[in-house]
Amino acid sequence: GAVVSQHPSRVICKSGTSVKIECRSLDFQATTMFWYRQFPKQSLMLMATSNEGSKATYEQGVEKDKFLINHASLTLSTLTVTSAHPEDSSFYICSSQRWGSGDQPQHFGDGTRLSIL
Amino acid sequence: AQTVTQSQPEMSVQEAETVTLSCTYDTSESDYYLFWYKQPPSRQMILVIRQEAYKQQNATENRFSVNFQKAAKSFSLKISDSQLGDAAMYFCAFISNFGNEKLTFGTGTRLTIIP
Numbered sequence: 636g637a638v639v640s641q642h643p644s645r646v647i648c649k650s651g652t653s654v655k656i657e658c659r660s661l662d663f664q665a666t667t668m669f670w671y672r673q674f675p676k677q678s679l680m681l682m683a684t685s686n687e688g689s690k691a692t693y694e695q696g697v698e699k700d701k702f703l704i705n706h707a708s709l710t711l712s713t714l715t716v717t718s719a720h721p722e723d724s725s726f727y728i729c730s731s732q733r734w735g736s737g738d739q740p741q742h743f744g745d746g747t748r749l750s751i752l
Numbered sequence: 753a754q755t756v757t758q759s760q761p762e763m764s765v766q767e768a769e770t771v772t773l774s775c776t777y778d779t780s781e782s783d784y785y786l787f788w789y790k791q792p793p794s795r796q797m798i799l800v801i802r803q804e805a806y807k808q809q810n811a812t813e814n815r816f817s818v819n820f821q822k823a824a825k826s827f828s829l830k831i832s833d834s835q836l837g838d839a840a841m842y843f844c845a846f847i848s849n850f851g852n853e854k855l856t857f858g859t860g861t862r863l864t865i866i867p
Binding site for chain 1: 794795796797843853854855857858859860862
């Protein structure tokens with residue numbers, strides 16, 4: 636069964652809308668979760684590292700005010716795309732990993748396809 | 753910083769034949785892990801195989817095996833008896849056993865299976 640649940644799988648909304656994407660770790664407590672963005676025919680680009688109980692760490696070039704991340708519990712991280720515009724349309728994927736377990740692969744959600752009209 | 757390079761944007765193989773996907777990486781660390789992920793059209797990320805850097809023996813998972821050359825920093829994936837369901841994007845990935853444990857992905861190889 637799924638280890639990480641990501642919801643919703645598909646979102647279509649108007650420009651200016653804020654969109655929240657949820658990522659739930661089902662089988663274990665995840666102190667660290669990751670958010671990726673993937674453009675068509677490209678690799679996954681890490682946006683930010685979400686740490687339970689503390690602020691997320693954003694990668695260079697990612698706007699923290701545009702992409703709000705909250706990791707309030709050990710099983711849930713959320714990504715909110717604020718005031719979304721067409722250029723924010725993309726495929727967003729989350730993953731979870733136990734801290735200090737580099738040998739455990741990151742467990743990925745099924746992704747969210749975001750389309751901004 | 754680590755880098756992962758996949759020099760083959762696209763590959764194709766006849767069904768039931770064998771294909772090898774290339775991956776090289778660059779790191780100054782000695783303790784790390786390497787992965788191959790498969791992303792089919794559904795866009796799920798599926799772990800295919802994992803290799804610990806401290807293990808000399810190449811990992812094998814059924815029809816999938818790797819050729820891990822630590823000195824050459826090479827980590828190729830061999831798919832034997834290719835099946836139609838193997839068609840996907842394949843990503844090579846690196847993670848350090850120290851530090852913040854971020855996965856570094858290659859640019860991917862699109863594998864087509866010819867019936």
